[in-house]
Amino acid sequence: MGRCTRDDLEAVVEAAAWAPSVHNSQPWSFALDEDEIILRADTDRRLRAADPEGRELLLSCGAALFNVRTAIRATGCEPLVRMLPDPDRPALVARVRIGPAGAVEEETKMLREEIPRRRTHRAGFIPRPVPPRLLDLLVKEAEREGARLTPVRSVGAVRVLAALTSAAQDVQAQDRSFSLEMIRWGRPPGSRHRDGVPADAYPQQARRTYPHFAQRDYARGQGWGDRGDQPMATQTGVVALLTTGGDTRADWIQAGQALQAVLLHASAYGVCAAFHTQLLEFRHLRDFVREELCSPEFPQMVMRLGYPVRHTRGVRRTLPDVLEQA
Ligand SMILES: Cc1cc2nc3c(=O)[nH]c(=O)nc-3n(C[C@H](O)[C@H](O)[C@H](O)COP(=O)(O)O)c2cc1C
Structure with a gap:
């Protein structure tokens, strides 16, 4: 395992939960298992009418997985991802092992800071072209x-x-x-x-x-x-x-x-x-x-x-709500 402490891992899970999800359903749960973060899809939170196959649910979990990887990198460790590691457990989205430590790139720091800042917009934009x-x-x-x-x-x-x-x-x-x-x-x-x-x-x-x-x-x-x-x-x-x-x-x-x-x-x-x-x-x-x-x-x-006129507010479940015992 790299240099990650339990507090680091919990901070990674908190960051993961700031991912966007359809209707902010947050269809995920996490567990810590020694040097691994386990990401599971929470199918009780799937939209049965809008998303019968769970496509949007897994898109949401994928966004959370990107946050896990980014937040681990920001601690100086390397995320080693096994996606869908067990065909018999389809809700198991990924196991992410904490790999060896190294230097943190500037881009990683920048992305990590954006994780809680990014918001979904629901209106028109100001008249300023995206470069x-x-x-x-x-x-x-x-x-x-x-x-x-x-x-x-x-x-x-x-x-x-x-x-x-x-x-x-x-x-x-x-x-x-x-x-x-x-x-x-x-x-x-x-x-x-x-x-x-x-x-x-x-x-x-x-x-x-x-x-x-x-x-x-x-x-x-x-x-x-x-x-x-x-x-x-x-x-x-x-x-x-x-x-x-x-x-x-x-x-x-x-x-x-x-x-x-x-x-x-x-x-x-x-x-x-x-x-x-x-x-x-x-x-x-x-x-x-x-x-x-x-x-x-x-x-x-x-x-x-x-470019938005202003940012909206974001809400998320707390760490104890999303972190299960492994
Ligand atoms: C797969 C997916 C589909 C989404 N579809 C819509 C949508 O159709 N309309 C919308 O306003 N927001 C949509 N969202 C954004 C979510 O509503 C938003 O991520 C969630 O409310 C959390 O808010 P935040 O992104 O500002 O943190 C979608 C997000 C995901 C991941």
């Missing part, structure tokens, strides 16, 4: 993690994605099982829950952008949401697709790691992501996007990137 060099960097970081990030340059393709997001959102709003999931995870103002989406994590009334990407309706018509006006938040931002060559459970975990690599690098330059995954929750719409816009790759995430 092409930053986009190139994000594309490279996704590639390093085994996925592909493609900024969607065609105006027509962006319009198609916006229209499909809107259609998917409208269908979900009328579907009882999807609505029940929004009730489960969309928190009312003042909620003390440490999971789910808090009412101040989205604006009460987001300004329309063109093209407009429908937001999830966490408030469900009850007028919740941050009341601050955001007159500058008028831009769609850069629409980007995160895709993988395969569509297995391992690909989903890989996509989650790539997602978090992209988000942390973007965050270091002040750029936030908004997600619009409603359309990927319908098999036929996901197939359509695959065939029309990313063939032969599989779409894993639809996002917009840009």
Whole structure:
């Protein structure tokens, strides 16, 4: 084992839990076993209507795994990852052994600092273009993690994605099982829950952008949401697709790691992501996007990137809630 103490390992788990997850469901648990951190998927937290296969659940766990690796590196140790190490225990996402100690790179320090700082955005962006060099960097970081990030340059393709997001959102709003999931995870103002989406994590009334990407309706018509006006938040931002060559459970975990690599690098330059995954929750719409816009790759995430007016608040479960005894 490297130089990691028990306190270091607990800090790694705390960092892992700051990963993004669908509806902030935080579908994970951790255990410490000597010099290993064990990451398990918590399938009780899976979205049964939106995510029957557990694709978004494993993307979320993949993002947490990237945080584990980054936080271990930031202690000066090397993470040695065994992903899906036991085919008989599908919820076992990864075992990460603490490898030999070495020097900490500046980039690792920077990413580690962004882990609790990064936030999901749910409105338009200010009129400030994301520099092409930053986009190139994000594309490279996704590639390093085994996925592909493609900024969607065609105006027509962006319009198609916006229209499909809107259609998917409208269908979900009328579907009882999807609505029940929004009730489960969309928190009312003042909620003390440490999971789910808090009412101040989205604006009460987001300004329309063109093209407009429908937001999830966490408030469900009850007028919740941050009341601050955001007159500058008028831009769609850069629409980007995160895709993988395969569509297995391992690909989903890989996509989650790539997602978090992209988000942390973007965050270091002040750029936030908004997600619009409603359309990927319908098999036929996901197939359509695959065939029309990313063939032969599989779409894993639809996002917009840009500069926010302000950051929202993040909540997470505490260490005792996510750390099990091995
Ligand atoms: C797989 C996945 C899908 C997501 N889909 C959406 C989405 O469709 N709309 C949205 O507003 N946020 C989406 N999110 C963001 C989560 O809601 C967010 O990560 C969570 O609420 C925690 O907040 P934070 O990212 O600000 O820490 C998604 C996140 C993940 C990992």
